[in-house]
Amino acid sequence: MIQNWQSLFYPKSIAIVGASEKIGSVGYSLVENITSTFKGKTFLIHREDHLKDIADPVDLAVVAVPAPIVTSIVEEAGAKGVKAMIIISAGFKEAGVEGALKEKEIVQLANHYGMTIIGPNCLGVINPEIGMNASFAPDMPSFGGAAFVSQSGALCTAVIDYAKHLNLGFSKFVSIGNKACVDEVDLFDYFASDAKTRVVLAYIEDVTRIP
Numbered sequence: 001m002i003q004n005w006q007s008l009f010y011p012k013s014i015a016i017v018g019a020s021e022k023i024g025s026v027g028y029s030l031v032e033n034i035t036s037t038f039k040g041k042t043f044l045i046h047r048e049d050h051l052k053d054i055a056d057p058v059d060l061a062v063v064a065v066p067a068p069i070v071t072s073i074v075e076e077a078g079a080k081g082v083k084a085m086i087i088i089s090a091g092f093k094e095a096g097v098e099g100a101l102k103e104k105e106i107v108q109l110a111n112h113y114g115m116t117i118i119g120p121n122c123l124g125v126i127n128p129e130i131g132m133n134a135s136f137a138p139d140m141p142s143f144g145g146a147a148f149v150s151q152s153g154a155l156c157t158a159v160i161d162y163a164k165h166l167n168l169g170f171s172k173f174v175s176i177g178n179k180a181c182v183d184e185v186d187l188f189d190y191f192a193s194d195a196k197t198r199v200v201l202a203y204i205e206d207v208t209r210i211p
Helices: 004-009 026-037 067-080 097-113 153-166 184-192
Strands: 013-017 041-045 060-063 084-087 117-120 124-127 132-135 144-150 170-175 199-203
Touching: 004 084, 004 117, 013 026, 026 041, 026 132, 060 067, 067 084, 067 097, 097 117, 144 153, 144 184, 153 170, 153 199, 170 184, 184 199
Parallel strands: 013 041, 013 060, 060 084, 084 117, 144 170, 144 199
Antiparallel strands: 124 132, 124 170
16 A cells, blocks of 8 residues: 555644543643644544544544544544544554454555554654654654654653653654554655655564565
């Protein structure tokens, strides 16, 4: 499948599905991180709202809702024409058989609509170049020539913290989580032709596909 990297890394508009006003929640952190530095349009989708009700185009949807309703969000986003999505929500193949079946549904919908999906069960995506912290990591790293890819969200936050002390900047920062639709191979291919990336750092827990 052709990936929509532009919509993922350089969106002009972002919808936060699962936006929350509860301090300390993932939905609250996403709203704070994205709206504080992202220069494009931001749409907050609370529990009673729907993506389809947004009149403007949405390039990227960031999803943090309970696992049982994620597939309906993916379906709604695909029907609206959203080309990229980051699924923060956990509760999929890492949670057992039922979760694995839900994850397969997400893959099928992604293929059907031609949607680039990061996750599920991930920290998110950061592009310091445009001030986009579409993750619940507490800090935005500086911009530089290193891309970072990780299956571990905890390691992502540790690397961001350590990089500050080394004055190390990043071109892109991607937590792939369960890598249901986009894996390290896809990202390595993209970074090989990304003019802003000079080196790729990666932490991969399991290799499921060889390029």
